[in-house]
Amino acid sequence: MSMALLATLLGAGCRQGPEGSSPPEESAPAERRGERVDFLDKIPIGDPPGEKPPWITHVTVVDLDGDGLLDVLATEETLAQIRWIRQSPMGTFQERQVGSVVFAPAHVTPADADGDGDLDLLVAEMGRIRPTNDKIGSVNLFENLGDETFQSHVVLENVARVTDIEPGDFDSDGDIDLAVGQFGYDDGEIRWMESVGAWRYESHILLSLPGTIHVPVADMDGDSDLDITAVVSQTWEQVYVFENDGSGVFTQHIVYGATNEDFGSSGISLADLDRDGDQDVLYTNGDAFDHAPPLPRPWHGVQWLENQGGLQFTYHRIGDLPGAYSARAVDADGDDDLDVFAVSLFADWSDPKAQSIVWFENDGAERFTRRDIDSSPSHLVALDTGDLDSDGRPDLVSGGHHSHGPFDRMSRITWWRNRWNEPR
């Protein structure tokens, strides 16, 4: 025993932990790594970084003004604003504030909340990014007045910090209700807010745990009503589906839970990754906000939960990515399968090669090969996709969040223009 032990003591520290830490019972094949393929042009859009380092928290690509050109919406903590980076004419972007001041906006979702045919904005207001139990969160709805101005309706306030608002008619009465995620700190919640007309809502609490980041809405069980999926971090590290019976009565299911309390769940999005007609869950774990210093963990990365029907989900590791955030599924290379892109907020930025954005290329059978894209700009927290230049190829848009150093590769909004198969 002693010789073996001495060997361990001697060798300890030379070996690293299990890269990706794919659990044996949820085992994935060894991560595939491929060569970098240069097919994305990196173009800053909107205003450049100002005096304070930018703290973008979310970006979404949308044609807000209905002119046929995609714009970008961003939530900016340092400015306490929602920013509209409007494309008009094609290829020209101009940035401006929309709506009123919002303290620590975490997420903005375009939706026709009042049914008048234009896009309103559902703004999740944390109140403060840093940890607090103070009841400073708000559900802030920006009504689109049709003349490129927006009127604020605060329909819920003085609650635990709000991180996501998503629309859906949960009680099948024809109007738009809201799914609301509240990270809080010790005392977060998930609720749905039933529309009772004229920007008024009644709350129904679904969960009283802290740590909710995202609450995307889709029919997860194939019964034609809208369910709510949620990722709950803050040591819980679980993915929930709240199953709707079609009338707004929900049943809670934990569909995935990491045994590691420090898993670092950092977000989910929904996509039919295996093209079998149902919605799967794309899931990143890369949070290090609660670590000092904020460094990545060896288990950080990207995974998907395959929807098997009947609210049964199977875990698959896609690949490692230190500090992973904001995975999005899109067919970037035109081969009719969905690839996955993700960004990194908490890589080890002292390493100039640490990647801030990567591509997990799908071979058509959901076997993914990780390919580096870029190490600059650093500290990317948000990613969305859309064909900004209307060339038939989906582009990417990222947002930079520089709440910690180093500050030598800063960005606000970056358009990653896709020129796959385009001659240079």
Next chain:
Amino acid sequence: MAKSLERAPLILAGPLLALLGCRDEASRIPALPTFARQNRVSISKFVEADRSAREEPRSAEAIGRLGMLYHAYRFLDEARTSYRIAHELAPDDFRFVYYAAKLEKTAFAYEAAEALFRSAIAMKPGDAELLAELGDLYLMWNRREDAETHLAKARELDLLQPVAALGMARLRMLEQKWDAVIEIVTPLLTPYPRLSRAHQLLAAAYGALGIEDKRAFHQEAGEYGSAVDSILMQELNEFAVDAILDGDPASGRDLLQVKCARCHNHERIYDHDEERIWWARTVRRMQREAGWDWLTDDEAASVVAYLTERRPSESGR
């Protein structure tokens, strides 16, 4: 006479060889590192522990304690080397293997930590804490079956071993077996009434069962409770505590905002009215997680001084 002279080299050779042997063993002890972020009190601890170890290079206790000091201050390579030498000198003493395992767990070197925990368990098979720590490692590693096995063994030895009980409760929570969570965790509150994680798990369980009054009670109780720290790890922490008992409070408030409030909410910092030694232990525990690059000795001492000396009404807002 001639015979004596003939024997002289042999007589001299014994102590000489012993001295050379000691020098050889002493040379294996890691050299003192550069102390850029430690204060005078801390550095004097290292100088003293290093001197003791070199004077007694065959003393597992002296070299093990040097390892613990390095570990307490997060000099991981020096701690590893010291623990290795201590284990060579006292191969039946499980402590240095256990500390080495804890160190590797902290460094996410899971395979090394696993081997060391298993060795420590072989040396002390009836120790619930060792089994629980290995089970907890498997939880971090997402190896559910191994976690279940070792946590269960720990609980057979000590039903109230806190790491084992909390780990087992987490596994039951993931299976949504809320009654089991309550059954496992509730008895823990007798010996550990302020254990945050226990209250949080109970809040989740009662919430899932729709028992609102108990959910609300445990949620509130979980907000400002305490964490689990074993006696052995407390002992390790004590090595570093007294060096930050005498600081300048002037910069403490700003440091709290910049360093501590990143991870902790306002109330968690300010709603405690505790003795200086309590704050020093708490700050040191945080520092062992974050490292001295994040918070130096002088900064830690300032934080401790500010938190101890602030007026009761001073909330830092």
